[in-house]
Amino acid sequence: MKPSGAGQGLGPAGRLAIDRTPLLLVNPLSFRASRGLAERAIALATAHGAEVECVDGSPEATSAAVERILARRQRHVIVLAGDGTVHALIERLAERPAGSWLPDLLVLPGGRSNVTAADLLPGFDALGGLRSGLEQLRAGVWDGSIVERSVLRIDQPGLPLRHGFLFGGATVDTIIRRAHAYRAGGSGLLRTGHLSTPWFALGLAARALQGRAGLTCPRLTVRADGLGDLDGRVSLLLASTLLHRRGLLDPYAERGTGGLRVTAVAAGAPRFWRSLPRLVRGRYSAAMNRANGYLSGRCDRLEVLGLAGYVLDGEKFDVDPARPVVVSAGPALRFFSR
Structure with a gap:
């Protein structure tokens, strides 16, 4: 992947040019990000000259952030959030008319299960992955690939x-649904920590x-x-x-x-x-x-x-x-x- 051009302005025929400044979309309230990861990620992104959009995980906030990203034609969007925020982002992008311009997404693990991040970038650490991604984008080279992946349509x-x-x-x-209720119904590591879902599933089994x-x-x-x-x-x-x-x-x-x-x-x-x-x-x-x-x-x-x-x-x-x-x-x- 080699970027061609940088910044933002008017392209041919007055069309908005693609903005190649990386953008970090982060939900500081997601499971892992809320444990200090969000603050470190924001500082790292800022130090590398990236822009930052913070959302609270609600579909409305994520949709508004997506609209701003699309309006600027932000090419490279790095997402540090849980599966719920990633879902809201995917939902909004998938609603776009066929042939619409879309950004390239780098999804990092910032939530509890992170099944999407684990599938696309298996073994990627959130903070290390962010640093590596920002450095490679600055150099104009990505040591993987950009893939097109179809989402489910329900x-x-x-x-x-x-x-x-x-x-x-x-x-x-x-x-x-029961696991959600279990985590919301108490406190402590076995209710809200990393082991809460496996612990609940083990008890249910x-x-x-x-x-x-x-x-x-x-x-x-x-x-x-x-x-x-x-x-x-x-x-x-x-x-x-x-x-x-x-x-x-x-x-x-x-x-x-x-x-x-x-x-x-x-x-x-x-x-x-x-x-x-x-x-x-x-x-x-x-x-x-x-x-x-x-x-x-x-x-x-x-x-x-x-x-x-x-x-x-x-x-x-x-x-x-x-x-x-x-x-x-x-x-x-x-x-x-x-």
């Missing part, structure tokens, strides 16, 4: 389109093995083009365009073709708990197939009937179970990757 008639990277339904939706988790599997009709259907109670429902290039979590089989990665598991799927370690790593056995209640792989379109709600990048949305929710590959955005 559509139900009568409701606004949604865009994001990681869609979860059935008990995934319930568990994440222990109760599930004893039949005491209280999780209700909704009755759904799941249709994944090219992969087949599931009809009945579903325990697990996931869809993403993320590649999960590193780490233990990659719960999709290498089957089928298409821009979506999908996994749905029937509530009565045999040997589910014994197969779970294989499932979360994407190492499906021959017996983990649709006939046995395991629907997983790539497709272009997922349709789900019966959903009352879902989570998208950790954000909660309610929908009408009487109308289908359609998940497909949406617009492509531009990201720094390596």
Whole structure:
């Protein structure tokens, strides 16, 4: 990547030229940034001549910041925030008309789970990544690539389109909503610290093995083009365009073709708990197939009937179970990757 030109002004035919001054978009209230990381990142960005936009994590604040970025045609946008703020940013950019000008995004881990940052820049440390990115942008060279990555498009008639990277339904939706309530319901490291979500999930898994988790599997009709259907109670429902290039979590089989990665598991799927370690790593056995209640792989379109709600990048949305929710590959955005 080699920048051509700098600064901002009027280009040919009076059009606004691209501003190549790096911009740091930071949410000082996000999980990791709020622990002193935001202040250090802002100081580092300022020392490297970058501009800084602070947001509070609300969609309104993020949308307003995006409008300012688009108005200036800010080419290089570095994002230090949690998945919620990244989701709000992605949502606003994905709503742009086809062919609209878009910035290049460098997403750093500033939140609790950081699934988007971990997918695009695996192993990147927030502060070290920011320093490296700023230095390389100043030199006009990036030691990775700029990739176009499609986001999910979530559509139900009568409701606004949604865009994001990681869609979860059935008990995934319930568990994440409960985890939010758990973290908001107390204090201490096991409620609000780094281990709060794993601790909650471990406790829930222990109760599930004893039949005491209280999780209700909704009755759904799941249709994944090219992969087949599931009809009945579903325990697990996931869809993403993320590649999960590193780490233990990659719960999709290498089957089928298409821009979506999908996994749905029937509530009565045999040997589910014994197969779970294989499932979360994407190492499906021959017996983990649709006939046995395991629907997983790539497709272009997922349709789900019966959903009352879902989570998208950790954000909660309610929908009408009487109308289908359609998940497909949406617009492509531009990201720094390596």
